[in-house]
Amino acid sequence: xxxxxxxxxxxxxLGAFMIVxxxxxxxxxxxxxxxxxxxxxxxxxxxxxxxIPMMTVPGALLAxxxxxLMIPLYGFSHSAIWINISYxxxxxxxxxxxxxxxxxxxxxxxxxxxxxxxxxxxxxxxxAAVKSPRFGMTVHTLSLLVLIFLVLMVFKPGN
Numbered sequence: 001x002x003x004x005x006x007x008x009x010x011x012x013x014l015g016a017f018m019i020v021x022x023x024x025x026x027x028x029x030x031x032x033x034x035x036x037x038x039x040x041x042x043x044x045x046x047x048x049x050x051x052i053p054m055m056t057v058p059g060a061l062l063a064x065x066x067x068x069l070m071i072p073l074y075g076f077s078h079s080a081i082w083i084n085i086s087y088x089x090x091x092x093x094x095x096x097x098x099x100x101x102x103x104x105x106x107x108x109x110x111x112x113x114x115x116x117x118x119x120x121x122x123x124x125x126x127x128a129a130v131k132s133p134r135f136g137m138t139v140h141t142l143s144l145l146v147l148i149f150l151v152l153m154v155f156k157p158g159n
Contacts, residue, residue, distance in 0.1 A: 093146075
């Protein structure tokens with residue numbers, strides 16, 4: 001018989017894999033977009049990138065819900081520093097994703113659709129959106145936060 005703790009752990013780790021997979025895919029697609037000046041290529045890459053939240057949002061929910069449920073089952077306290085840092089970073093990740101990355105991706109995708117319909121070269125406006133330091137830094141920050149999550153979950157500092 002499979003225990004409740006095992007099911008929770010499986011779902012928590014599944015969520016983590018979904019987040020890591022989405023983050024890795026996002027980094028790769030961002031690198032590809034920054035290297036391209038072709039509107040059709042940018043449209044294809046932004047189409048794939050726009051689907052990443054279909055993986056990362058459920059993953060983030062699985063990770064936070066089942067991680068929270070496991071805290072007392074493993075004898076940890078909700079006041080542990082590593083747990084509070086994780087919750088804080090989870091909120092920061094959600095805010096960055098919703099307030100910065102999502103709008104930037106929707107804008108890039110719309111510009112790529114417009115440019116692809118008009119021709120093959122990306123407009124200066126689309127290239128500026130793709131090469132925006134704000135966009136790039138947000139993608140990299142989210143990836144760094146994923147790495148910090150993994151370190152916190154594995155090493156549980158301060159526990």
